[in-house]
Amino acid sequence: MSSLYLDETLDLAGVAPGASVVLDGDEARHAVTVARVRVGERVSIGDGRGRIVAGEVAATESRRLELAVDEVREDPEPSPRLTLVQALAKGDRDELAVQAATELGVDRVVPWAATRSVSRWEGPKAEKGRARWAAIVREAVKQSIRSRIPVVEPVAATRELPARLQGERMLLLVPGAETPLSGIRHDGRDLALVVGPEGGMDPAEIARLVDAGAEPVRLGDSVLRTSTAGPAAIAVLSVALGRW
Incomplete structure (x- = not known):
């Protein structure tokens, strides 16, 4: 190759x-x-x-x-499109998630300043962080020989997510949620996977997003790190959508 x-x-x-x-x-x-x-x-x-x-x-x-x-x-534009909303995380865990998600086929990345995110992108650091993720995405595209480079958007606060994801089906990866991700049936909308930071999503944050139409789903009985949850979910959906 x-x-x-x-x-x-x-x-x-x-x-x-x-x-x-x-x-x-x-x-x-x-x-x-x-x-x-x-x-x-x-x-x-x-x-x-x-x-x-x-x-x-x-x-x-x-x-x-x-x-x-x-x-x-x-290659035509993918349909439905997959968006990863990745919470900012300490160390390089969020970067690992973005890299693997790109190799697995994500179409858009939205950095998320979750309530429990330890890392913070503020002021000039916000664009520096976005550019860093964009560079990681570009290299992952080259490694996996993908024809399209996913867009990395500016960092979003929780209150901004519903508008950013308007028209998309928001799936919150929440351990212990009643609905398994593998049980989701495609309804024609683009899909947005929302992954929390190391400490998980704040309950008030979950409630706010659910009120905006988001659906809590679980990957399984185990609890995955923020660096692996998104890529694992993309793999599950890629099979369900016939991408793989």
């Missing part, structure tokens, strides 16, 4: 086998000088918006790579 390199400025619409595509800038530098890609090796280049072209490397320079395209992949 070839390695994937991304350039969101590329226009790959209409590119067909037999064409040449040029990758330049920092992504090309990484391919040529860090990954040591050489002429004749097979790589893929994506635009992050659903298109990937693959083929053999025809030429390289320090910040330029030319690809002889022999394969084109174009």
Whole structure:
């Protein structure tokens, strides 16, 4: 399997086998000088918006790579879309969740400043944190050779979630909830998985979201870490939705 390199400025619409595509800038530098890609090796280049072209490397320079395209992949917008609302967590647990969720197929990520979140994104730290998650998502897309880069939105407070997720089916991952996630039947809406921090969701927070239409669901009898709950739920839904 070839390695994937991304350039969101590329226009790959209409590119067909037999064409040449040029990758330049920092992504090309990484391919040529860090990954040591050489002429004749097979790589893929994506635009992050659903298109990937693959083929053999025809030429390289320090910040330029030319690809002889022999394969084109174009993926439609996923339906339904899966959103991960991941509570901010201490250490790198939230980052691990975002990385794994991206590899497993999440379509959008919303950082959530939950009541019990120890980590706080305030002031300039809010954009710095969002950018950090966006970089993690981008690298996970490359590792898993996905054609679309999930959007990482600005951090949201609990009161903002209903508006951010308007029209989506909100599923709160709450240990001990009566309804199992595996029992959910798709009703046509996009799905948003809401994952709490290390200490779980505050009861008042759960009540507020339930009043806004959210549904508490459980993954099983065990209690998962915030770093594994979201990815596990995405795996369950990917099977149920026929993605896998």
